[in-house]
Amino acid sequence: MDATLMEHQKLGLSWLRKMEEGSNKGGILADDMGLGKTVQALALILARPSDDSLRKTTLIIAPVALMKQWEKEIKTKVKTHHQLKVHVYHGAGKKCNFNRLRQNDVVLTTFGTLGAEFKKKKELVNRMAGQQAENLAALEELPLVGEKCKWYRVIIDEAQCIKNKSTLNAQAAMELQSIHRLCMTGTPMMNSVDELYSLIKFLRIGPYDEWSEFNLHFARPIKSTNNSERTKQNAMKKLQALLKAILLRRTKSSLIDGKPIITIPPKHVHQVQVTFSTPELELYKALESKTQVTFNRYLRQNSVQNNYANILVLLLRLRQMCCHPHLINDLSINTSVKDIPENDLKAMAAQLGDDVVARLKGHEGEGFECPVCYDGVTNPTIFIPCGHNTCSECFTKLVDPQRAIQAGDERAQPRCPECRNDIRHDRITDFQHFIKVHMPEKDDDANSGDDEDGDSSSDSDESEDDEDETLGGFIVDDEDEGVTDNDQGDADESKVQKPKGKGKKSKGKGKAKEANSGKSLKFKKTLPQLKKESMRNKAAKDKYLRRLKADWITSAKINKTVEVLQEIEDNDPSEKTIVFSQFTSLLDLLEVPLSEKNVRYQRYDGSMKASDRVDAVNTFMETTTCKLMLISLKAGNAGLNLNKASHVIILDPFWNPYIEEQAVDRAHRMMQKREVHVHRLLVPGTVEDRILELQERKREMISMALDETAAKGIARLGRRELGFLFGVNTLD
Ligand SMILES: [Zn+2]
Numbered sequence: 001m002d003a004t005l006m007e008h009q010k011l012g013l014s015w016l017r018k019m020e021e022g023s024n025k026g027g028i029l030a031d032d033m034g035l036g037k038t039v040q041a042l043a044l045i046l047a048r049p050s051d052d053s054l055r056k057t058t059l060i061i062a063p064v065a066l067m068k069q070w071e072k073e074i075k076t077k078v079k080t081h082h083q084l085k086v087h088v089y090h091g092a093g094k095k096c097n098f099n100r101l102r103q104n105d106v107v108l109t110t111f112g113t114l115g116a117e118f119k120k121k122k123e124l125v126n127r128m129a130g131q132q133a134e135n136l137a138a139l140e141e142l143p144l145v146g147e148k149c150k151w152y153r154v155i156i157d158e159a160q161c162i163k164n165k166s167t168l169n170a171q172a173a174m175e176l177q178s179i180h181r182l183c184m185t186g187t188p189m190m191n192s193v194d195e196l197y198s199l200i201k202f203l204r205i206g207p208y209d210e211w212s213e214f215n216l217h218f219a220r221p222i223k224s225t226n227n228s229e230r231t232k233q234n235a236m237k238k239l240q241a242l243l244k245a246i247l248l249r250r251t252k253s254s255l256i257d258g259k260p261i262i263t264i265p266p267k268h269v270h271q272v273q274v275t276f277s278t279p280e281l282e283l284y285k286a287l288e289s290k291t292q293v294t295f296n297r298y299l300r301q302n303s304v305q306n307n308y309a310n311i312l313v314l315l316l317r318l319r320q321m322c323c324h325p326h327l328i329n330d331l332s333i334n335t336s337v338k339d340i341p342e343n344d345l346k347a348m349a350a351q352l353g354d355d356v357v358a359r360l361k362g363h364e365g366e367g368f369e370c371p372v373c374y375d376g377v378t379n380p381t382i383f384i385p386c387g388h389n390t391c392s393e394c395f396t397k398l399v400d401p402q403r404a405i406q407a408g409d410e411r412a413q414p415r416c417p418e419c420r421n422d423i424r425h426d427r428i429t430d431f432q433h434f435i436k437v438h439m440p441e442k443d444d445d446a447n448s449g450d451d452e453d454g455d456s457s458s459d460s461d462e463s464e465d466d467e468d469e470t471l472g473g474f475i476v477d478d479e480d481e482g483v484t485d486n487d488q489g490d491a492d493e494s495k496v497q498k499p500k501g502k503g504k505k506s507k508g509k510g511k512a513k514e515a516n517s518g519k520s521l522k523f524k525k526t527l528p529q530l531k532k533e534s535m536r537n538k539a540a541k542d543k544y545l546r547r548l549k550a551d552w553i554t555s556a557k558i559n560k561t562v563e564v565l566q567e568i569e570d571n572d573p574s575e576k577t578i579v580f581s582q583f584t585s586l587l588d589l590l591e592v593p594l595s596e597k598n599v600r601y602q603r604y605d606g607s608m609k610a611s612d613r614v615d616a617v618n619t620f621m622e623t624t625t626c627k628l629m630l631i632s633l634k635a636g637n638a639g640l641n642l643n644k645a646s647h648v649i650i651l652d653p654f655w656n657p658y659i660e661e662q663a664v665d666r667a668h669r670m671m672q673k674r675e676v677h678v679h680r681l682l683v684p685g686t687v688e689d690r691i692l693e694l695q696e697r698k699r700e701m702i703s704m705a706l707d708e709t710a711a712k713g714i715a716r717l718g719r720r721e722l723g724f725l726f727g728v729n730t731l732d
């Protein structure tokens, strides 16, 4: 092996050998995610080759989403001098005849391919009942499940995918002829004891591979309500004894000789103070006063709960203002609908029922609360037909195949987090298109005369759009009209929320326009339009970045980030850094000074195609010249490995401590060789300080919560916590 095995992996390998050499001929490797199950399986393939040249192939069955990863692991982890001959039997790779397939050391295939072939086999068998001969050869030479098809070893990755014994995939797996069998899964303890039966049946562990036996000894006594507690416990003990004989599971906290199996170098957290420039401070203070006025009004009216989504959006504006004054203009991009044509999005919106439409209309100008991350969102992804919605980052994760694999069915439909109905990635729209269809009078694009291709826009429209992209208007407002007066404060606030909307016609805006008209640049498309297009291809992205650069201004956060990156580089040029933000637009703005300094970097966020995200990770992990990765905080999932990075910069804090911890763990994980430094950039005396304080409080509460539901409830912000974040009351 190219990668030398870690201590627990060596023990795992000798356990696997023992299993194959023993009477069971295989077993279940159920190590926790991140402990290297794949490496151990590959080590087994190399350590115990077949001595029968006619029966030498190991068949590996895995979810489609993991095919590429397996290929890569085999390529990188296995030394060239005992390179394995590998064939991917999936898609184009299916054009491979029966005998050629058998000359490989390893054949990789998917559950879907296996299930489809099994279905074909059943059809052939049915047809054979009447007549003979001509179908016989076809039946015998089915490449995976044919009668002639004898494997040396079959490995099922993510074996929870065969937990339901009545599915085609599970039946196909059980049908495979092989000497050795191995199941790999990170989640062996499933919902019911029945689900374990599929694995036992696949492994052919007698006598329990017969359902009647398994049911008699385990399933019935454990599930039955008639049995005494003792009968149940006895059955449970017996099952545990069986599992102990065939299953190996270690977690990250398991010990070997009294020492943890994994030791990761320590991590250090540094608070990096960011100081606002004078204009930034003024903008922030003005916005904070306005939001306080509004929040206090809700408190007085006892309507915090009714205005919850709107309050979250106000909070979002404050958080954004801490990062960059341009951010609050550029929120409405929904990345999950980018590949769906405009007309389809409108057609989807038109399919919503009357009651759903009425419900959604109520959110206009108010915003939404994402039911997954509990953050405020102005332009959510809306599911058809139920009309429930999430932020676009959470939607991307909901429909991520990885999620279905963990749940044990790679083809499982993702469910709506509110009503549990199926959701489909192509049966969605966003709130912007909902407005176009159901509230055209509120549609900014239509009313401001913008055109999709920009050609028909008049000069005055263009310059007006440019006004919208600076914050000049707000600065003038604040000086002219003050911020303490209650009614006026509300009027101003409506502009802060929707800079392209109602505020446009107000007198404050008019003044701003006069003040800025001299230096106003003229562009055909708005920045949000260009950003939307930038997700389609590289050329559009370059165009967007050029435009971003044209009226780019820096911010205290951006300056500090560049400074920290320079310090890291000066200190040790071999170190790599990942930068997290909740705002992809902030990462865009950071790209401007980085590209000016010719810094190489990769992006990773929900707007990218899955294959592009994989490429970005590979480039970051494998090339020494690429030392920087910019990631959207909510896009990184638990499987994402970026352990070549030893610095983590968090640009903006989030109140749920676990989202941040998960981000840091992308770098601070197994096989990390260096100490990890976390740099948290914070503007003192702002909402960011308070978020950090709340984070600590939440951490304690969540660690005391008994189950996941309770922990989730704590992740949502209560009234007192909201007041604290707006700076109008203390936490206690
Ligand atoms: Zn969300």
Ligand SMILES: [Zn+2]
Pocket: 383, 386, 387, 388, 416, 417, 418, 419, 420, 421
């Ligand atoms: Zn729903």
